[in-house]
Amino acid sequence: MRISGYWLASGVLGMTASLLRRVARNGADAVVTKSIGLTPRKGHDGPVLTVSHGGLLNAVGLTNPGIDAFVDELSDLATIGVPVVLSIFGNSLDEIAKVASKAAEVRPSAIELNLSCPHAEISQISHDPQLTYRYVKTVKDLVSCPVFAKLTPNASDIVSVGASAERAGADAVVAINTVRAMRIDIHQRRPVLGNRFGGLSGPPIFPIAVRCVYDLYQALSIPVIGVGGVSTWEDAVEMHLAGASAIQIGTGVLWGMDVFKRVREGVEAYLREAGFSELSEIIGLAARS
Numbered sequence: 104m105r106i107s108g109y110w111l112a113s114g115v116l117g118m119t120a121s122l123l124r125r126v127a128r129n130g131a132d133a134v135v136t137k138s139i140g141l142t143p144r145k146g147h148d149g150p151v152l153t154v155s156h157g158g159l160l161n162a163v164g165l166t167n168p169g170i171d172a173f174v175d176e177l178s179d180l181a182t183i184g185v186p187v188v189l190s191i192f193g194n195s196l197d198e199i200a201k202v203a204s205k206a207a208e209v210r211p212s213a214i215e216l217n218l219s220c221p222h223a224e225i226s227q228i229s230h231d232p233q234l235t236y237r238y239v240k241t242v243k244d245l246v247s248c249p250v251f252a253k254l255t256p257n258a259s260d261i262v263s264v265g266a267s268a269e270r271a272g273a274d275a276v277v278a279i280n281t282v283r284a285m286r287i288d289i290h291q292r293r294p295v296l297g298n299r300f301g302g303l304s305g306p307p308i309f310p311i312a313v314r315c316v317y318d319l320y321q322a323l324s325i326p327v328i329g330v331g332g333v334s335t336w337e338d339a340v341e342m343h344l345a346g347a348s349a350i351q352i353g354t355g356v357l358w359g360m361d362v363f364k365r366v367r368e369g370v371e372a373y374l375r376e377a378g379f380s381e382l383s384e385i386i387g388l389a390a391r392s
């Protein structure tokens with residue numbers, strides 16, 4: 104699939120075929136599903152979501168119906184109208200292999216490996232270059248569609264993790280997943296979320312995402328898919344300048360599903376006014392200067 108445009112990020116509205124179709128009709132160039140594992144999973148006890156500093160703090164805990172039920176839900180991908188990227192996770196190499204083989208049966212446009220949810224057991228994978236290598240290689244050896252590795256900003260060295268994913272054959276890296284964070288209720292004097300800590304998303308993490316995209320773009324040869332805090336065309340331009348070929352938007356859909364269209368039109372107007380003829384002319388421009 105072409106790695107360009109403005110996509111729905113994983114976990115946000117990506118649970119059912121009808122929601123994905125709605126997002127596509129509202130202008131997303133591609134959609135990424137909620138991350139799916141081998142078996143049904145309830146997730147964490149509530150509260151699982153709170154607002155914070157203009158963003159969201161969630162500890163949903165990878166709630167999902169399991170790959171068998173999900174494959175039925177997505178049996179006819181063509182009805183969604185845009186490329187569908189299936190996000191998967193697994194707690195072991197054996198598990199990720201089983202999920203990937205089943206996911207490939209519905210012929211998704213690509214598979215995105217969630218190696219990086221900060222409030223579930225899998226959180227450690229993309230902290231470790233060797234583990235990341237093994238997960239990516241296992242899936243690459245099994246499926247014929249493109250494979251993307253989704254990375255965490257919580258790793259001490261995101262570039263070496265990204266380089267490992269590239270060596271293992273990843274077709275792109277996706278940066279970033281949510282940032283490990285917590286809030287405390289000052290009246291009850293205890294953590295707000297049932298799980299105590301969770302992942303921060305939306306505008307507060309935007310500069311962290313830009314830094315990660317910039318560093319990865321400079322070090323890797325595969326495309327970088329930027330995600331984290333984008334909600335305006337100005338954010339999107341900045342992320343393209345840092346090196347993002349495509350951009351995913353998650354929390355930004357809270358302020359209207361027309362976000363994909365608004366961002367695309369704003370970026371196009373920016374390119375015209377600044378005298379560029381193609382988006383590719385600005386991708387990574389700030390990282391090359």
Ligand SMILES: Cc1cc2nc3c(=O)[nH]c(=O)nc-3n(C[C@H](O)[C@H](O)[C@H](O)COP(=O)(O)O)c2cc1C
Nearest residue numbers: 112113114138217279280304305331332352353354
């Ligand atoms: C409620 C919620 C659920 C999420 N679930 C997933 C998930 O299942 N898999 C995943 O890879 N990322 C998940 N994410 C992370 C997003 O895909 C994205 O990486 C992150 O929110 C940063 O982008 P944003 O600021 O545009 O939301 C979730 C985010 C939110 C807010």
